[in-house]
Amino acid sequence: MLNICLITDLHIDALGYSFNGIDPRANFVKVLKEATSKSPELIVLAGDLCNKVGDLEIYYWIKDQMDAVNIPYYCIPGNHDDASLMMEVFYKDTFVSRSELFFVKEFHGHSLIFLDTSQGNMSTEQYSWLNKIVSAIQKDVFIFMHHPPILAIAKHMEPNYAFQQMEEFQSFCAAFQDKSFRIFTGHYHFERSIAKGNITTYISPSTYLQIHPDYEEFKILHDRIGYREIKVTDQSVVTNVNYL
Ligand SMILES: [Fe+2]
Numbered sequence: 001m002l003n004i005c006l007i008t009d010l011h012i013d014a015l016g017y018s019f020n021g022i023d024p025r026a027n028f029v030k031v032l033k034e035a036t037s038k039s040p041e042l043i044v045l046a047g048d049l050c051n052k053v054g055d056l057e058i059y060y061w062i063k064d065q066m067d068a069v070n071i072p073y074y075c076i077p078g079n080h081d082d083a084s085l086m087m088e089v090f091y092k093d094t095f096v097s098r099s100e101l102f103f104v105k106e107f108h109g110h111s112l113i114f115l116d117t118s119q120g121n122m123s124t125e126q127y128s129w130l131n132k133i134v135s136a137i138q139k140d141v142f143i144f145m146h147h148p149p150i151l152a153i154a155k156h157m158e159p160n161y162a163f164q165q166m167e168e169f170q171s172f173c174a175a176f177q178d179k180s181f182r183i184f185t186g187h188y189h190f191e192r193s194i195a196k197g198n199i200t201t202y203i204s205p206s207t208y209l210q211i212h213p214d215y216e217e218f219k220i221l222h223d224r225i226g227y228r229e230i231k232v233t234d235q236s237v238v239t240n241v242n243y244l
Pocket of ligand 1 (some may be wrong): 206
């Protein structure tokens, strides 16, 4: 069995920053400690590591926290991140002269795909790379990306900040009818699982604050923080969200 913990939407800001009494650095440290206690083989940070824009100091601070727990981890950029700065900090010398941070990793017999949707879309180059990777996978396709690629009824987030290529992405997946796509995302700041065609998307809550999905204006749903556990065997995928 492969046990993964997904932590997302950290929204770390300058040292000492707080919003509504929420300290995003303290929140992240708490969630990381709790996730680590489950002894996962892998931790994924699914984007929006930074609160507003990508920042080297913040990425180095997060790297320090992650290196200290001594569990393998990968991170992908969200719309508030800078993919180039993340490459510099987390993947030094791995993605020379690339503008997008996408890659695949073989982990305990599973191909885990990590995409870059930080611009709200994916380049033609990223789609054609993904096409080659998915074509070579015999089993379920596991993708980590920041933005959900199917509608999830998020009344504030979707009209303003949704992935811009939902139709294109869904057509891409539909071309692989023999495969199931299991897609793990953040971005909307609440927990929801939705399915369409051969795509199941698992949206995970933020370690910062949760956004109400039923109001068009920005409204905090609650400030409980959590992370997602994903347990993969050859026969099944079991996933659940734990709140602290
Ligand atoms: Fe976010």
